[in-house]
Amino acid sequence: MNNHIAVDIGASSGRLVLGRLVDGSLKLEELHRFRNGFSEQGGSCYWDIDALLQEILTGLHQAKLAGIHECTLGIDTWAVDYVLLDSEGKRISEVYAYRDRRTDGVMEEVGRLLPPEKVYAKTGIQQLSFNTLYQLYVHDRKELEAADQILLVPDYLYYRLSGRKMNEVTNASTTQLLNLAARDFDAELLEFLGLRREKFAPLTEPGEELGFITQELRVKHDLPECRLICVATHDTASAVLGAPVPEGRSSAYISSGTWSLLGVELDQPINDCRAMAANYTNEWGAYGTYRFLKNIMGLWLIQEVRRLDGSRHSFAELAEQAGACEGFRSLIPCNHPRFLNPDDMIREIRQACLESGQPVPQTPGELARCIFDSLALSYHTYLAELEGLTGRSIDMLQIVGGGANNELLCQLTADVTRREVLAGPSESTALGNLAVQMIGTGGLTGIQEARRVIARSVPVKSYLPRAVPGLETLLARWEQLQTAGN
Numbered sequence: 001m002n003n004h005i006a007v008d009i010g011a012s013s014g015r016l017v018l019g020r021l022v023d024g025s026l027k028l029e030e031l032h033r034f035r036n037g038f039s040e041q042g043g044s045c046y047w048d049i050d051a052l053l054q055e056i057l058t059g060l061h062q063a064k065l066a067g068i069h070e071c072t073l074g075i076d077t078w079a080v081d082y083v084l085l086d087s088e089g090k091r092i093s094e095v096y097a098y099r100d101r102r103t104d105g106v107m108e109e110v111g112r113l114l115p116p117e118k119v120y121a122k123t124g125i126q127q128l129s130f131n132t133l134y135q136l137y138v139h140d141r142k143e144l145e146a147a148d149q150i151l152l153v154p155d156y157l158y159y160r161l162s163g164r165k166m167n168e169v170t171n172a173s174t175t176q177l178l179n180l181a182a183r184d185f186d187a188e189l190l191e192f193l194g195l196r197r198e199k200f201a202p203l204t205e206p207g208e209e210l211g212f213i214t215q216e217l218r219v220k221h222d223l224p225e226c227r228l229i230c231v232a233t234h235d236t237a238s239a240v241l242g243a244p245v246p247e248g249r250s251s252a253y254i255s256s257g258t259w260s261l262l263g264v265e266l267d268q269p270i271n272d273c274r275a276m277a278a279n280y281t282n283e284w285g286a287y288g289t290y291r292f293l294k295n296i297m298g299l300w301l302i303q304e305v306r307r308l309d310g311s312r313h314s315f316a317e318l319a320e321q322a323g324a325c326e327g328f329r330s331l332i333p334c335n336h337p338r339f340l341n342p343d344d345m346i347r348e349i350r351q352a353c354l355e356s357g358q359p360v361p362q363t364p365g366e367l368a369r370c371i372f373d374s375l376a377l378s379y380h381t382y383l384a385e386l387e388g389l390t391g392r393s394i395d396m397l398q399i400v401g402g403g404a405n406n407e408l409l410c411q412l413t414a415d416v417t418r419r420e421v422l423a424g425p426s427e428s429t430a431l432g433n434l435a436v437q438m439i440g441t442g443g444l445t446g447i448q449e450a451r452r453v454i455a456r457s458v459p460v461k462s463y464l465p466r467a468v469p470g471l472e473t474l475l476a477r478w479e480q481l482q483t484a485g486n
Contacts, residue, residue: 001070001071001072001227001441002020002021002443003018003020003068003070003071003072003224004018004019004020004071004072004073004074004434004437004438004441004443005017005018005019005031005059005060005063005068005071005072005073005074005226006019006074006076006231006429006430006433006434006437007056007059007073007074007075007076007157007433008076008235008238008429008430008433009036009052009075009076009077009078009154009235010036010077010078010235010257010258010429011036011037011038011078011257011258011300012035012036012037012258012303013033013034013035013036014033014034014035014036014052014055015030015031015032015033015034015059015430016030016031016032016033016056016059016060016062016063017029017030017031017427017430017433017434018030018031018063018068018071019430019431019434019437019438021438021443021444021453024453024456025453025456025457026431026434026453026454026457026458027457028427028430028431028434031059031062031063031066032055032058032059032062032063034055034058034059036052038097038099038100041094044094044096044100044102045096045097045099045100045101045341046094046095046096046097046100047081047094047095047096047097047153049083049091049095049153049156049157052157053157053160056075056157056161057217057221057223060073060213060221060223060224060226061221061222061223063223063224064222064223064224068224069224069225070224070225070226070227071224071225071226071227072226072227072228072229072437072440072441073161073213073226073227073228073229073437074228074229074230074231074433074434074436074437075154075157075158075231075233075433076154076231076232076233076234076235076237076238076429076432076433077153077154077157077171077233077234077235078098078153078234078235078258079152079171079174079234079235079236079283080098080130080131080132080135080152080174080175081095081096081097081098081132081135081152081153082095082132082135082136082150082151082152082153082175083095083150083151083152083153083155083156084143084144084146084147084149084150085147085148085149085150085151085156085159085165086146086147086148087148089148089149089159089165091156092143092146092147093140093143095153096135096139098130098135099130099340099341100341101341102135102138103129103130103134103135103138104129106129106134106137106138107127107128107129107131107134109137110133110134110137111127113192114189114192116276117273117276119133119176119189120271120275120276121271122179122180122181122186122188122189123173123176123177123178123179123180123186123189123271123282124180124269124270124271124275124281124282124290125173125174125175125176125178125281125282125283126276126279126280126281126294126295127276127279128295129337129340130340131174131175131176132152132174132175132176132177133175133176133177133189133193136150136193136195137193141194144194144195147199148199149165149199149200149201150195150199150200151165151166151167151201152167152168152171152172152175152233153171154168154171154233154234155167155168155171155201155233158210158228158230158233161213161214161217161226161228162210162211162212162213162214162228163211163214164210164211164228165201166201166202166203166204166210166230167200167201167202167203167204168203168204168205168206168230168232168233168234169203169204169205169206169284170206170232170233170234170237170283170284170285170286171233171234171237172185172200172203172284173234173282173283173284174234174281174283176189177189177190178203178284180269180271180282183203184197184203185197185200185203204230205230205286206230206231206232206233206237206286206287206436207229207230207231207286207287207436207439207440208229208230208440209227209228209229209230209440210228210229210230211227211228212225212226212227212228213225213226213228227441229436229437229440229441230436231432231433231436231437232285232286232432232433232436234283235257235429236255236259236261236283236291236293236429237283237284237285237286237291237432238428238429238430238431238432238433238436239253239255239257239261239400239401239428239429239432240253240255240265240285240291240400240428240432241285241286241431241432241433241435241436241447241450241451242400242425242427242428242429242430242431242432242433242435242454243255243398243400243425243428243432243451244425244451244452244454244455244458244460245398245451246396246422246455249395249396250392250393250394250395250396251264251394251395251396251397251398251422252264252383252386252394252396252397252398253265253397253398253399253400254379254397254398254399254400254403254413255400255401255428255429256298256299256399256400256401256402256403256404256406256409257298257299257401257402257403258298258299258300258303259295259296259297259298259300260295260296260297260298260299260375260378260379260403261291261293261294261295261296261298262293262294262296262379262382262383262386263280263291263292263293263294263386264292264293264386264390264392264394265285265289265290265291265292266282266289266290266291266292266390267288267289267290268290269282269290269292270282270292270389270390274388274389275292275389278294278385278389279294280292280293280294280385280386280389281293281294281295286436286447287446287447292386292389292390294382294385294386295335296334296335296375296378296379296382297334297335297339297340298334298375298403299402299403300339301334301339301345301349301371301375302315302318302368302371302372304342304345304346305318305345305346305349305364305367305368305371306318306364308344308345308346309346309364312364313364315406316405318364318365318368319368319372319406319407319408319409321363321364321365321368321369322365322366322368322369322371322372322408323369323408324365325363325365325366325368325369326369327369327373327412328373328474329358329359329361329366329369329370329373330353330358330359330360330361330366330369330370330373331353331358331370331373331374331377331477331478331481332349332352332353332370332371332374332481333352333374333481333482333484334371334374334375334378335378336352338352346367349361349367349370349371353370356481356484372406372408372409372412373412375409375412375413376409376412376413376415376416376417377416377474377475377478379397379413379416379417380416380417380475380478381478381479381482383397383417383419394419395419395420396419396420396421396422397413397414397417397419397420397421397422398421398422398423399413399421399422399423399424400424400425400426400428400429401426401428401429402426404423404424404425404426404428404461405423405426407423407463410423410461410463411463411466413463414463414464414465414466415465415466415467415468416468416471417465418465419465420462420463420464420465421462421463422460422461422462422463423460423461423462423463424458424459424460424461425454425458425459425460427458431454431458435447435450435451435453435454438450
């Protein structure tokens with residue numbers, strides 16, 4: 001079989017992508033694209049999980065109309081958010097979005113009851129206010145007691161298609177509930193939450209076959225015969241798999257989308273006190289690896305600016321306008337909690353600049369330039385941390401995902417970090433999803449071959465660093481701003 005479909009759903013959009021191996025190259029075709037986003041109801045933020053399932057079915061029906069009668073299928077989405085099922089497998093409640101403010105202050109509250117150092121030593125997962133640990137801590141107790149199973153979002157979508165319940169490891173690790181040593185949910189953390197291990201389905205590794213889409217769905221929606229394969233369901237895990245790192249180079253990756261995830265792939269976790277102090281995470285990867293990385297606020301900042309501006313300009317137009325503005329005029333500490341989900345991102349950025357005595361960006365171009373400059377400087381800061389924590393000297397950054405298309409941001413990153421930047425593939429998440437499917441069905445022998453195939457299948461652009469006048473002064477100013485922002 002040479003028809004493989006990746007369902008790739010991010011925080012702002014989703015798509016179904018067909019992948020085929022043709023003459024040693026991986027050919028992609030987008031079958032269906034749709035919007036995604038959380039909505040506010042009664043003061044809380046929720047995902048429309050039923051709409052996402054319907055979009056998958058719509059895309060598969062379109063695949064059938066295009067002549068695809070048999071295929072494999074893999075699903076990846078964002079992390080940490082979950083679905084509660086009752087004993088009949090029905091959803092108990094709406095699905096909270098991780099940007100919901102119900103967890104404000106909860107991380108600190110839990111930290112007073114459960115030493116953060118102990119949790120990090122067990123799990124290796126960074127302290128983020130929206131981690132599943134904190135979401136479950138504040139979830140309605142009656143709903144949790146009524147829950148027979150707790151599935152993460154991609155696990156739930158697989159379940160609705162196949163009837164099989166599982167917790168895939170790359171996404172499950174982000175819950176801050178998996179024990180690195182035991183390779184399972186941590187008994188003490190579950191006891192702290194008042195949850196039994198049986199409420200979570202068995203852990204499943206990428207590459208495992210999950211059966212076929214149910215006959216009922218196939219007939220009702222006129223779908224192809226789809227063999228479901230468990231891929232790396234955390235989109236960042238799939239994106240890293242789809243990054244064709246050049247052999248012989250000491251490199252780090254930035255998976256650039258709504259979030260920017262900067263890190264390296266390791267065979268062993270780093271969960272010592274230094275890594276904890278720097279707030280780096282050890283998310284489980286496919287094939288026994290770990291993604292040692294830093295979460296950076298990412299393109300969410302510009303997505304919100306564009307939305308609040310009425311979407312009058314495309315992202316490419318905003319980048320072009322930013323390029324015409326004075327560089328490094330106004331900067332913001334991107335990872336400050338104030339930018340996680342403010343009522344008005346434009347107002348929040350302007351207020352942050354005002355408070356720090358900087359010029360206040362007014363136009364869309366000035367706002368975009370502020371964001372891109374600040375992201376590039378964030379990459380500089382965290383890359384230096386990464387080198388110190390891993391003991392690696394990194395000579396190249398590979399930017400994958402949607403941010404790889406932003407030429408201004410890629411060049412700024414090369415300039416500020418003083419390293420070559422390889423931009424691409426922008427489709428790394430779908431490529432990594434497809435790679436696991438092809439490995440699982442024998443079309444590829446393993447991840448190394450998959451990455452070689454990806455490298456010759458997609459274009460990658462090199463950005464060499466250019467001189468930045470007064471760079472050392474700029475970096476000193478940036479560090480002062482970061483310190484004040486924290």
